[in-house]
Amino acid sequence: MDPVTARLTVSEACLELAASLRDVAPRDALAVSGRLRREGHAPALVAAALTLAELREEARPRLGDAVDAMAFHRAGLEQASRAAVSRLHAARFAEAHCRKVADLTAGLGTDAMAIARRGLGVVAFEADEATAVLAAHNLSPWPLARVVHGDSLAGLASVTVDGIFADPARRNARGRRHDPADYSPRLDAVLDLRHEVRALGVKAGPALPHEAIPEDMEAQWVSIDGDVVEVGLWAGDAARRTGHAALVIRGDEEHEIAGPTDRAGSGPLGEWLLEPDGAVIRAGLIGVLADELDAHLVDPSIAYLTADVPVETPFARAYRVLERLPLDVKALARELRSRDVGTxxxxxxxxxxxxxxxxxxxxxxxxxxxxxxxxxxxxRHAALLVEPA
Incomplete structure (x- = not known):
């Protein structure tokens, strides 16, 4: 999105028109566009309002009804933190008793908004001019929040803050990047800021290599309803521990596991197969979970656990093992047909x-x-016929 379109998007006329289009289905957009133009609305305004209404509906499952007052472009929406995750970030700075936080990578402002809702001051830096325009609109309800268009690392010298948050860009034209050296701003430069403020938080991709995480920081992998969405890196008063943790969110419930990243032992298959949550796997906490459940790995190289008794845990999904079969298509087909399986x-x-x-x-x-x-x-390769607990 260019700056001119961004300013049009946050204009009073566009916001009012977009609000009136909330219930327009995508299949009706062309007909609605024609009607609005015949009514005298400028084509650029109609296009901007329809796009905003559509993006608000796409954002609603992740951000809730707050989207009705927000402005979006597609690239920013794809990178925006979910509301539940932004609340987690904001809570860290509130618990650290920060008074003012710099968001080095504001994007559309979702994390800065969550911090502002906690009553903290926010300086939100955004390098892209159009995105900064949208973020300024989204943060306008909070007088202690402001958006600065410019380079955040250079701009930090001009502000006084006791907390810093960053969600470095991890995408380019070829897709998502996992090398911390390719983050923008560079991950090592952001992590070095932990020595300059009371609290530092960094949202990184869940595939971040463990060796890229300083030993004096907390790394918390977060999954929501089975989807691993980030690893949060925390330092100073924002850290609750050092080392690795996994936070599993299912519905309204939160469960956390933490400990050393020692590998679990392996052994023979038991009556139950356990599929650990992705956050537990990414955090390297399979060994901790195995100890808690009195379980072991089915193979030293595979992140499935097995146990002889049924277990109930938010950190893994359990399956009763019905049959162990060779990994052979004909044998599998024969067994499944004998059980009248079609799906x-x-x-x-x-x-x-x-x-x-x-x-x-x-x-x-x-x-x-x-x-x-x-x-x-x-x-050895094998196939297991299992039944979800």
């Missing part, structure tokens, strides 16, 4: 065969549904 859910870990490759080769036509797990057991 199969396939999970895989540690094997090259994909569900998309296997499913059509099974040629199933039954009336039942089953779950297959393709994996390695004690160094």
């Amino acid at each position: 199969v859910d396939i999970k895989k870990r540690g094997v090259d065969l994909t569900p998309e490759q296997l499913r059509p080769r099974l040629r199933l036509k039954g009336s039942q549904r089953a779950t297959l797990v393709l994996t390695r057991l004690e160094g």
